[in-house]
Amino acid sequence: MRVGAHDRAGLERLLRYCARPPFALERLELLDADRVVYRLLKPQRDGTTALTLTPLELIDHLAALIPPPRRHRHRYHGVLAPNSPLRAAAVVLGRDLSDDPSASAELAAPRRAPAPNARSPARYLWAMLLARLFESLPLVCPNCGADMRIIAFITETAPVEQILTHIGEPPRPPLISPARGPPAWDEAPEPMPDWDLLQQPEPDFEFDQRVSW
Numbered sequence: 001m002r003v004g005a006h007d008r009a010g011l012e013r014l015l016r017y018c019a020r021p022p023f024a025l026e027r028l029e030l031l032d033a034d035r036v037v038y039r040l041l042k043p044q045r046d047g048t049t050a051l052t053l054t055p056l057e058l059i060d061h062l063a064a065l066i067p068p069p070r071r072h073r074h075r076y077h078g079v080l081a082p083n084s085p086l087r088a089a090a091v092v093l094g095r096d097l098s099d100d101p102s103a104s105a106e107l108a109a110p111r112r113a114p115a116p117n118a119r120s121p122a123r124y125l126w127a128m129l130l131a132r133l134f135e136s137l138p139l140v141c142p143n144c145g146a147d148m149r150i151i152a153f154i155t156e157t158a159p160v161e162q163i164l165t166h167i168g169e170p171p172r173p174p175l176i177s178p179a180r181g182p183p184a185w186d187e188a189p190e191p192m193p194d195w196d197l198l199q200q201p202e203p204d205f206e207f208d209q210r211v212s213w
Contacts, residue, residue, distance in 0.1 A: 022065045 003010040027039040036058050039050045053061070067073055079086040130138045139148045154160055161171040 022062065 003014055023038065024041075027041070029037045029039070031037055034054055036053050036055060037050050038053065038058075040048065043049045076082065078084065079090045081087065084090075127137065127139050136142075139150075140146070141148055154163070164171045
């Protein structure tokens with residue numbers, strides 16, 4: 001949406017659109033302490049025209065509309081993308097030139113795209129990442145301490161096998177043993193005893209436990 005500099009009516013419509021709440025207050029009605037009715041603008045497919053909710057259910061529905069914290073809700077592409085090399089030149093017109101003299105000089109200067117090979121300071125070299133991980137510089141010789149340089153990247157199988165064989169390393173990966181099953185019982189487990197057979201037999205006579213005075 002584009003609003004002109006002197007289009008006050010269009011600016012008001014844009015602000016009303018941005019500031020509108022997620023629901024209309026005129027369609028919300030409090031019946032009692034346990035029921036809240038919200039009348040829909042259009043009936044649903046099943047013919048429902050109003051929703052009857054409890055106050056907690058209404059708060060639950062409203063909380064679902066709140067976006068999670070620290071998450072961007074707007075995505076920019078093309079020259080307005082965050083990592084675009086032309087973003088600084090594209091957004092310079094939106095700055096306040098009265099408070100930023102450097103922006104005025106940048107606007108007056110001819111637009112030049114930065115070099116395509118310019119490296120962002122936020123990107124680390126792979127050697128520095130390995131150094132932070134293993135606490136040792138991978139491009140420093142462990143024997144003499146001199147700087148090493150990359151001669152070539154070898155990806156063919158035959159040269160890699162020759163190099164590994166020359167330095168005494170196996171050229172083939174170790175064989176992986178197949179997965180074994182669970183250990184089998186050497187002897188069958190003893191059966192559980194029949195507790196019913198271990199019960200004490202009933203006495204042959206009835207013992208009178210009453211106390212006679």
